[in-house]
Amino acid sequence: MVERIEGGVTAPEGFTAAGVACGIKASGLDLALLVATPAARAAGIFTTNLAVAAPVVVTKEHLRRSEGRTKAVVVNSGCANACTGPSGLEVARSMADATAQIVGCPPEQVLVSSTGVIGAPLDAAKIKAGVDSAARSLGRDQHTAAAEAIMTTDPWAKETAVRADTPAGSFHVGGMAKGAGMIEPNMATMLAFLTTDAEIEPETLRRALREAADPTFNAITVDGETSTNDMVLLLAGGGSGVRIDDEHYPRFVEALHAVCHELALGIVRGGEGASKLVSIHVTGAASVDDAQQAAKAMANSPLVKTAVHGEDPNWGRLVAVAGRAGVAFDQTRARVFVGAMELFGHEIVHADREPEAAAHLKQKEVTLTVDLGTGGTASFTAWTCDFSAEYVRINADYRT
Amino acid sequence: MVERIEGGVTAPEGFTAAGVACGIKASGLDLALLVATPAARAAGIFTTNLAVAAPVVVTKEHLRRSEGRTKAVVVNSGCANACTGPSGLEVARSMADATAQIVGCPPEQVLVSSTGVIGAPLDAAKIKAGVDSAARSLGRDQHTAAAEAIMTTDPWAKETAVRADTPAGSFHVGGMAKGAGMIEPNMATMLAFLTTDAEIEPETLRRALREAADPTFNAITVDGETSTNDMVLLLAGGGSGVRIDDEHYPRFVEALHAVCHELALGIVRGGEGASKLVSIHVTGAASVDDAQQAAKAMANSPLVKTAVHGEDPNWGRLVAVAGRAGVAFDQTRARVFVGAMELFGHEIVHADREPEAAAHLKQKEVTLTVDLGTGGTASFTAWTCDFSAEYVRINADYRT
Numbered sequence: 001m002v003e004r005i006e007g008g009v010t011a012p013e014g015f016t017a018a019g020v021a022c023g024i025k026a027s028g029l030d031l032a033l034l035v036a037t038p039a040a041r042a043a044g045i046f047t048t049n050l051a052v053a054a055p056v057v058v059t060k061e062h063l064r065r066s067e068g069r070t071k072a073v074v075v076n077s078g079c080a081n082a083c084t085g086p087s088g089l090e091v092a093r094s095m096a097d098a099t100a101q102i103v104g105c106p107p108e109q110v111l112v113s114s115t116g117v118i119g120a121p122l123d124a125a126k127i128k129a130g131v132d133s134a135a136r137s138l139g140r141d142q143h144t145a146a147a148e149a150i151m152t153t154d155p156w157a158k159e160t161a162v163r164a165d166t167p168a169g170s171f172h173v174g175g176m177a178k179g180a181g182m183i184e185p186n187m188a189t190m191l192a193f194l195t196t197d198a199e200i201e202p203e204t205l206r207r208a209l210r211e212a213a214d215p216t217f218n219a220i221t222v223d224g225e226t227s228t229n230d231m232v233l234l235l236a237g238g239g240s241g242v243r244i245d246d247e248h249y250p251r252f253v254e255a256l257h258a259v260c261h262e263l264a265l266g267i268v269r270g271g272e273g274a275s276k277l278v279s280i281h282v283t284g285a286a287s288v289d290d291a292q293q294a295a296k297a298m299a300n301s302p303l304v305k306t307a308v309h310g311e312d313p314n315w316g317r318l319v320a321v322a323g324r325a326g327v328a329f330d331q332t333r334a335r336v337f338v339g340a341m342e343l344f345g346h347e348i349v350h351a352d353r354e355p356e357a358a359a360h361l362k363q364k365e366v367t368l369t370v371d372l373g374t375g376g377t378a379s380f381t382a383w384t385c386d387f388s389a390e391y392v393r394i395n396a397d398y399r400t
Numbered sequence: 401m402v403e404r405i406e407g408g409v410t411a412p413e414g415f416t417a418a419g420v421a422c423g424i425k426a427s428g429l430d431l432a433l434l435v436a437t438p439a440a441r442a443a444g445i446f447t448t449n450l451a452v453a454a455p456v457v458v459t460k461e462h463l464r465r466s467e468g469r470t471k472a473v474v475v476n477s478g479c480a481n482a483c484t485g486p487s488g489l490e491v492a493r494s495m496a497d498a499t500a501q502i503v504g505c506p507p508e509q510v511l512v513s514s515t516g517v518i519g520a521p522l523d524a525a526k527i528k529a530g531v532d533s534a535a536r537s538l539g540r541d542q543h544t545a546a547a548e549a550i551m552t553t554d555p556w557a558k559e560t561a562v563r564a565d566t567p568a569g570s571f572h573v574g575g576m577a578k579g580a581g582m583i584e585p586n587m588a589t590m591l592a593f594l595t596t597d598a599e600i601e602p603e604t605l606r607r608a609l610r611e612a613a614d615p616t617f618n619a620i621t622v623d624g625e626t627s628t629n630d631m632v633l634l635l636a637g638g639g640s641g642v643r644i645d646d647e648h649y650p651r652f653v654e655a656l657h658a659v660c661h662e663l664a665l666g667i668v669r670g671g672e673g674a675s676k677l678v679s680i681h682v683t684g685a686a687s688v689d690d691a692q693q694a695a696k697a698m699a700n701s702p703l704v705k706t707a708v709h710g711e712d713p714n715w716g717r718l719v720a721v722a723g724r725a726g727v728a729f730d731q732t733r734a735r736v737f738v739g740a741m742e743l744f745g746h747e748i749v750h751a752d753r754e755p756e757a758a759a760h761l762k763q764k765e766v767t768l769t770v771d772l773g774t775g776g777t778a779s780f781t782a783w784t785c786d787f788s789a790e791y792v793r794i795n796a797d798y799r800t
Contacts (some may be wrong), residue, residue, distance in 0.1 A: 003475070008632065049724045050723040050731065051719045051722040051729070051731045052723070082716065082720075083716055083719050083744060084747075118714075118716025118719065120749075120751075169754045227720060228716075230719050302702070302791070306791070306795035310795070314518075316480075316519040319451045319482075319518065319628070320449060320518060320627060320628050323628060324448070324449045324450070329451070331452070331483070333452045334451075348485065349520075388792060389792045391702070392706050394686065
């Protein structure tokens with residue numbers, strides 16, 4: 001059984017966290033520290049963007065050099081330390097060094113992460129002071145402060161935790177994430193930090209993370225953008241004493257999936273300017289890849305997202321996207337549902353059902369379903385938010 | 401020499417036009433008629449969307465059956481006649497039949513086109529009455545009425561004309577277009593109707609149209625959407641007596657390009673909610689395909705388009721798009737210019753130049769240049785508009 005519990009990254013045994021203000025942002029918490037006692041196994045998924053930020057380079061390097069052994073994760077918001085050249089790499093390394101010194105481990109056992117404006121230099125002195133202050137604030141009750149410290153334009157902190165019961169005992173999985181903008185379903189596309197007190201081999205840990213991330217973090221989009229800084233890290237401490245063998249693996253993935261699912265949907269709910277969570281379900285596809293490609297195209301379509309914002313069941317825009325998505329599609333057999341109402345199917349328009357469909361769109365969580373009409377049975381669900389004038393305002397004024 | 405002249409589709413000899421109101425839209429002109437005397441040679445480029453509207457199906461069929469001989473083009477706005485099944489095809493055919501009857505030609509010499517809401521039935525009786533009324537209004541001075549009648553959310557009518565001089569005499573090219581939304585650089589992606597009084601073979605006509613459309617209509621984007629209805633038609637009447645042989649072909653393409661360029665940029669300037677025309681110039685690419693793909697990715701990026709709207713020289717967003725565009729890219733040698741100011745290059749940030757770059761962005765026409773840093777010399781220019789809260793308002797409320 002997997003049950004939702006209170007808490008975040010410190011819900012599993014063996015983890016403490018802190019969130020402090022060190023002056024990188026004009027105001028608010030901007031540095032989070034997560035410490036594993038003892039050091040944990042770690043696995044990561046990273047941005048696919050070729051413009052890769054310094055902290056991503058350093059964290060990948062440290063994961064390799066430490067063979068996936070991690071004592072601490074340090075994250076700042078307000079500055080991405082991206083497009084900062086060799087000096088940016090130096091600052092990212094000094095961020096790990098300062099943390100390693102204070103928590104007492106080799107530098108490669110510290111993973112670093114940054115989010116915020118691209119191209120601005122990250123102030124190493126502020127980071128060092130922040131790490132000192134965070135180390136003094138570490139506590140199992142500081143998980144929400146940590147989740148707040150990694151926010152940029154996020155409207156609220158995103159954290160969650162679950163307890164999973166097995167015949168061998170219980171283990172926990174917790175997590176925190178930041179999202180808001182530059183979110184697109186193409187591998188790690190935001191920051192998420194996950195913890196567990198299950199005991200698990202590195203190879204199995206990586207496999208489980210990939211399995212849980214694909215239908216969650218990789219199925220969401222806010223604006224189709226992939227950031228230079230995105231990463232998902234999973235730390236397994238082993239404090240519960242529950243060893244994840246073949247028998248317990250499905251339960252572990254189930255627990256991890258539950259945490260990733262809630263954080264991923266939280267990112268979409270808190271998307272820049274978002275007022276609705278939109279599930280886009282594509283069925284009748286020739287392959288899962290086709291279903292995913294079509295679902296993502298719809299989830300990123302400004303015309304679909306503005307129609308949802310306007311609570312207008314303009315199903316024609318979904319058909320238009322299906323037709324241009326580059327996948328097998330048969331307009332004579334395609335069907336479009338808004339909520340449970342079929343508005344178009346087999347070339348017949350059900351205009352009389354539009355009022356009911358419009359009523360569905362007035363809710364905070366809405367579902368759009370498109371059957372591609374190929375006769376295939378593959379499907380995929382993507383999640384996105386509506387597109388509002390507020391998104392434009394946030395992103396036009398981001399740096400001012 | 402190619403010189404801009406007053407007028408639109410009737411500037412070339414042998415064409416008359418009309419624009420009337422037939423009640424498909426709640427108010428305003430909504431039916432345009434273009435007649436060639438004598439019948440013209442015609443070539444077309446059509447939407448690549450697999451969800452293809454009835455008028456596109458019928459027009460392609462008529463071009464084939466008539467072997468590219470066209471007497472009239474009839475266009476309505478307010479209803480796309482898309483996703484309307486067999487009955488929609490019947491209406492599109494009846495639209496051609498009614499026009500053929502009144503202008504006196506076989507039905508396959510009439511091309512039809514529609515734009516507006518998807519999924520609503522097109523009223524054949526209104527179209528017939530509109531065609532009757534338009535036929536009575538035909539005139540060489542009615543080109544602007546025709547250009548107005550094809551508008552949907554366009555803020556103004558788009559038409560232009562040129563005169564080209566050759567040793568064998570002068571010929572003319574004219575055109576009108578509609579754009580506004582669902583505009584993406586992927587073959588014919590809006591409606592454009594072009595005329596010329598040059599005399600030209602069908603095969604050469606098609607080649608010239610493709611050559612002129614690729615760097616113009618296929619290089620613009622408003623929102624990355626491809627419509628179900630898009631087409632570009634070019635009618636060559638021969639009234640000038642100038643025959644386009646190999647010698648005159650470059651001049652013909654030059655004249656056609658001038659008309660397409662002005663109409664294409666007009667579509668972007670009049671993009672939904674647009675306040676700025678943005679030229680995105682990608683250089684240093686490994687291939688023209690790479691340059692085009694990167695330029696289009698930037699032109700469709702909501703983060704780039706909102707930054708321009710906010711007049712914020714946030715060059716980091718251009719680097720982030722370059723890195724995710726799926727093309728060869730070297731972040732250590734990449735360069736980004738806003739106007740003439742290099743803000744980032746070879747990993748060095750020129751923050752002191754931002755005020756000058758911000759001043760450039762305050763203009764109505766702005767230029768962004770990204771060198772991908774591959775050492776290659778291929779380049780491509782795409783055009784887009786900024787992304788405003790007004791775009792959201794237009795598309796959230798489109799059907800209400």
